[in-house]
Amino acid sequence: DSGVTQTPKHLITATGQRVTLRCSPRSGDLSVYWYQQSLDQGLQFLIQYYNGEERAKGNILERFSAQQFPDLHSELNLSSLELGDSALYFCASSVGAGGEYEQYFGPGTRLTVT
Amino acid sequence: AQKITQTQPGMFVQEKEAVTLDCTYDTSDQSYGLFWYKQPSSGEMIFLIYQGSYDEQNATEGRYSLNFQKARKSANLVISASQLGDSAMYFCAMRLQGGSEKLVFGKGMKLTVNP
Secondary structure, eight states: OOSOEEEOSEEEEOTTOOEEEEEEOOTTOOEEEEEEEETTTEEEEEEEEETTEEEEEOSOOTTEEEEEOTTSOEEEEEOSOOGGGOEEEEEEEESSSSTTSOOEEOOOEEEEEO | OOEEEOOOSEEEEETTOOEEEOOEEEOSOSOEEEEEEEEOTTOOOEEEEEEETTOSSOOEETTEEEEEETTTTEEEEEEOSOOGGGOEEEEEEEEESSSOOOOEEOOOEEEEEEO
């Protein structure tokens, strides 16, 4: 158990809908990262927050947005969902924001868009 | 741009034998970190080992060691005394230090440990 929690574990929804994925980092970790794992794209970095502020952005679609709250939990919002958004979404956390800190991953949320 | 290459799609190894999983990387930066993660069939990503680009010694964590050859830009994972529970997908990843902290992952490779 990495100490990172993600809810829900599974989510099935229809095209055009909006969903929110939630992540709670390990106690004491200030950085939260979101990744998407799909069969065709592999594991891709979406976005990073550090202590409430957006720190880095990757291949995140405009239909997706995220935020980190004062209690450091984070939410990833996916809207106007398409079939291609079906994937495993991971949240990871690390204690700091530098590249020397290992990232601990949550169990993931499996999103299925039908 | 950073790139991680894992060319072995799958490997089979007998229980209790050692196995090496290959990883090569490409970056023009001098300061970076290399990571290995394990993803069992249950789906979670488990951190295994980390090597910094300026670390002089190869990293080791229990049965895992990282064979870091900076000039060749390779960071192979060595698992000694394989166990059935080592059967999983293995991902090599890199992160630049001082810039964006995103992890760039390779495509992964599947290890199967046979009894």
